[in-house]
Amino acid sequence: MQTKTNERSLPQGWQWVKLGDVCGFLDSRRKPINETERTKRIQGKKENELYPYYGANGQVGWIDGYLFDEPLILLAEDGGFFGSKDRPIAYSVSGKYWVNNHAHVLRPRSEIIDFDFCLHSLRIRPDVGQMVAGATRAKLNQETALSIPIALPPLDEQRRIAGRLNEQLAAVESARKAAKEQLQAARKLPSTYLQELFGDSAKHKWNWQKLGEVCELLPSRTIKSIGDTVVTAITTACLSENGFLPAGLKTSRMDANDAKQALVKEGEILIARSNTPDLVGRVSIYLGNPPNVVASDLTIRIWAGSSCHPPFLTAYLSYLYLSCFWKEVAGGASGSMKKITRTQVLLNFDKTKSAKQL
Numbered sequence: 001m002q003t004k005t006n007e008r009s010l011p012q013g014w015q016w017v018k019l020g021d022v023c024g025f026l027d028s029r030r031k032p033i034n035e036t037e038r039t040k041r042i043q044g045k046k047e048n049e050l051y052p053y054y055g056a057n058g059q060v061g062w063i064d065g066y067l068f069d070e071p072l073i074l075l076a077e078d079g080g081f082f083g084s085k086d087r088p089i090a091y092s093v094s095g096k097y098w099v100n101n102h103a104h105v106l107r108p109r110s111e112i113i114d115f116d117f118c119l120h121s122l123r124i125r126p127d128v129g130q131m132v133a134g135a136t137r138a139k140l141n142q143e144t145a146l147s148i149p150i151a152l153p154p155l156d157e158q159r160r161i162a163g164r165l166n167e168q169l170a171a172v173e174s175a176r177k178a179a180k181e182q183l184q185a186a187r188k189l190p191s192t193y194l195q196e197l198f199g200d201s202a203k204h205k206w207n208w209q210k211l212g213e214v215c216e217l218l219p220s221r222t223i224k225s226i227g228d229t230v231v232t233a234i235t236t237a238c239l240s241e242n243g244f245l246p247a248g249l250k251t252s253r254m255d256a257n258d259a260k261q262a263l264v265k266e267g268e269i270l271i272a273r274s275n276t277p278d279l280v281g282r283v284s285i286y287l288g289n290p291p292n293v294v295a296s297d298l299t300i301r302i303w304a305g306s307s308c309h310p311p312f313l314t315a316y317l318s319y320l321y322l323s324c325f326w327k328e329v330a331g332g333a334s335g336s337m338k339k340i341t342r343t344q345v346l347l348n349f350d351k352t353k354s355a356k357q358l
Contacts, residue, residue: 020146022113090122116162198319212346218301221262227253236272262294269302281326
């Protein structure tokens with residue numbers, strides 16, 4: 001036998017209930033902050049660490065609220081949580097903390113519903129976003145929240161389901177953490193290789209030439225807010241030792257003639273001319289994808305000659321960046337922004353030999 005509610009069938013023994021039937025909604029005003037607590041909390045950092053505030057997104061913040069000291073569930077009341085795939089609407093919190101009025105405070109009734117089962121049930125509800133109201137800011141009022149339907153199995157089954165979900169979520173989190181660590185390790189590989197290849201120059205019997213003797217510097221042009229031509233411009237965020245990053249491109253404007261001269265060709269090497277001390281001199285080779293991009297005057301464009309293999313030169317220039325060469329020689333009055341000049345690049349030595357190919 002199955003129970004049917006709102007055209008959705010449930011297994012035998014399950015039933016549809018409302019959130020208000022299985023959870024108590026706590027009034028955040030039941031424990032108001034007195035003036036002594038308020039003064040201590042605002043003036044003393046220690047109190048903030050002992051009693052962190054949790055907002056609707058579960059993040060610790062600094063705002064006036066009300067004190068709770070038991071494990072509870074916070075249900076987002078407003079904000080950009082509804083309809084967002086990467087922001088759950090419910091959070092579990094425990095310990096002493098402050099809660100402001102942007103979250104409903106729920107105490108699951110343990111004799112009816114398992115705490116974790118309740119939390120997971122709220123997090124997987126795709127229709128909660130359809131229950132919010134408000135012309136300018138979506139808001140889930142308490143009356144509507146109380147009526148949220150919950151598919152409720154027997155208590156033992158709730159615990160079994162919640163336990164299984166907790167195991168799976170822990171496995172997903174472990175895999176996510178491992179993948180992140182592997183990605184970080186993979187990103188370090190180019191740096192390690194470049195340091196090994198160029199770090200001990202004495203063991204290489206290469207010719208030394210000034211870069212200006214084997215390469216040509218191409219023009220870069222200024223971005224203009226009143227330029228008559230819309231362009232896709234390379235920014236220094238495109239440049240990395242892991243390759244050219246199209247995500248750093250931005251739409252800008254240039255004068256038509258400048259845009260024509262600044263059009264980047266496949267095989268050009270680009271150096272960040274101006275950036276923060278840690279990023280100035282970062283370099284990448286442009287391989288033609290996406291097409292029709294331009295270089296602003298924040299980049300230095302290099303065209304390798306016939307005696308210089310572009311990927312090799314890019315690797316060597318990346319080594320200079322990674323070894324903080326440009327950070328040390330860059331100039332500029334501002335401590336937060338540094339610049340290198342075209343002259344500095346032209347006079348730099350390139351450890352190439354005419355037939356060198358990698």
